[in-house]
Amino acid sequence: MSRVYNFSAGPSCLPEEVLRECAAEMLDYKGTGQSVMEMSHRSSAYEPIIEDAEATVRRLMNVPDNYKVLFVQGGGSTQFAMVAQNLGIRHKKAAYIETGVWAKKAAAEAKKLGVAVDIIASSKDKNYSYIPRVEKITGDYDYAYICLNNTIMGTHYEYIPDTGSIPLVADISSCVLSEPLDVTKFGLLFAGAQKNLAPAGVTLVIVREDLIPEPDDCLPGTPTMLAYKTHAENGSMYNTPPCYTIYVLGKVLHWIEKNGGAEGMARRNREKADLLYGYLDASDFYHATAEKGSRSLMNVPFLTKYSTGATDEASLAKEKEINSAFVKEAEAAGLVNLKGHRLVGGMRASIYNAMTLDGVKALIAFMDKFAAENK
Numbered sequence: 277m278s279r280v281y282n283f284s285a286g287p288s289c290l291p292e293e294v295l296r297e298c299a300a301e302m303l304d305y306k307g308t309g310q311s312v313m314e315m316s317h318r319s320s321a322y323e324p325i326i327e328d329a330e331a332t333v334r335r336l337m338n339v340p341d342n343y344k345v346l347f348v349q350g351g352g353s354t355q356f357a358m359v360a361q362n363l364g365i366r367h368k369k370a371a372y373i374e375t376g377v378w379a380k381k382a383a384a385e386a387k388k389l390g391v392a393v394d395i396i397a398s399s400k401d402k403n404y405s406y407i408p409r410v411e412k413i414t415g416d417y418d419y420a421y422i423c424l425n426n427t428i429m430g431t432h433y434e435y436i437p438d439t440g441s442i443p444l445v446a447d448i449s450s451c452v453l454s455e456p457l458d459v460t461k462f463g464l465l466f467a468g469a470q471k472n473l474a475p476a477g478v479t480l481v482i483v484r485e486d487l488i489p490e491p492d493d494c495l496p497g498t499p500t501m502l503a504y505k506t507h508a509e510n511g512s513m514y515n516t517p518p519c520y521t522i523y524v525l526g527k528v529l530h531w532i533e534k535n536g537g538a539e540g541m542a543r544r545n546r547e548k549a550d551l552l553y554g555y556l557d558a559s560d561f562y563h564a565t566a567e568k569g570s571r572s573l574m575n576v577p578f579l580t581k582y583s584t585g586a587t588d589e590a591s592l593a594k595e596k597e598i599n600s601a602f603v604k605e606a607e608a609a610g611l612v613n614l615k616g617h618r619l620v621g622g623m624r625a626s627i628y629n630a631m632t633l634d635g636v637k638a639l640i641a642f643m644d645k646f647a648a649e650n651k
């Protein structure tokens with residue numbers, strides 16, 4: 277068996293130790309004679325698994341008692357609607373900061389549901405390569421919305437906007453538990469698990485209790501399953517939860533705890549990111565696309581010297597050729613899923629919690645060799 281270094285943006289690599297534990301328990305979970313995949317979610321074997329996952333999220337993120345921790349389905353994308361349906365109910369008006377695809381999609385969904393959306397800042401002018409500075413948000417908004425880490429553009433907020441009494445909502449899908457985060461600054465946080473927490477299938481929602489409306493007070497027509505209250509009142513077991521994914525999530529959380537919690541992850545992630553950005557900034561062959569001061573610790577898009585922005589056919593062909601050679605040769609060297617998102621082009625290395633320092637070192641060694649051969 278040989279494992280590759282997997283730089284996928286999501287679903288993405290998981291700690292090897294966690295995968296081994298899952299494998300060891302696959303056929304017989306703690307003497308039950310069943311796999312966790314097979315057991316009732318109401319069984320005495322399963323209940324402690326979901327309870328422990330919630331308790332571990334609370335410990336690792338210092339979640340105050342007046343916040344609910346929910347496990348729901350539908351991915352980050354369903355949260356775009358749920359946020360609007362549950363929170364956009366008084367003034368039916370919300371403020372969004374537009375920092376790329378995911379923030380845009382969230383705003384579009386709110387609009388579709390009848391919430392008036394104010395785009396109060398945007399980094400569209402420079403292809404979303406930076407995070408706009410918004411010190412203070414005021415107005416009769418039901419909530420203000422940010423995407424804390426922009427997976428595609430490789431940008432990350434280095435500050436939290438002050439919203440006063442307006443609840444701040446943040447999509448933390450691609451940076452959850454990558455560093456400490458002060459939950460009390462937010463009204464609601466959500467994260468699709470498949471970037472930094474678990475396999476696909478579960479979405480973590482952390483929401484302040486007073487912001488959860490009665491299902492009937494949500495926007496008209498909100499289905500039962502899309503009311504936070506439904507999940508909050510039933511311990512995330514109103515219907516069958518994604519049992520196995522939550523079980524793996526629990527294991528990943530324990531792995532994080534064993535490795536120093538959010539602080540430990542931040543140290544590890546900074547070391548990896550500093551190494552990679554340091555290499556990119558010193559290189560005359562590659563460059564990072566995200567501006568300094570807005571750079572993600574998790575997702576690092578980069579271009580080669582052939583990506584000059586020139587749009588004549590010869591330049592585009594050369595750029596395409598060099599990018600596909602990079603991705604192909606990297607894969608042959610055991611470094612996979614490095615193709616960039618089409619909106620940025622070039623390459624992207626996602627270096628989530630589970631990516632090791634050795635993986636980043638192997639990537640840099642490959643990049644150096646590829647640059648020397650293609651100068």
Ligand SMILES: *Cc1c(COP(=O)(O)O)cnc(C)c1O
Nearest residue numbers: 351352353378427447449450468
């Ligand atoms: C991946 C991603 C999403 C979409 O998540 P799905 O679970 O695929 O719906 C939303 N926001 C961010 C920041 C993401 O990285």
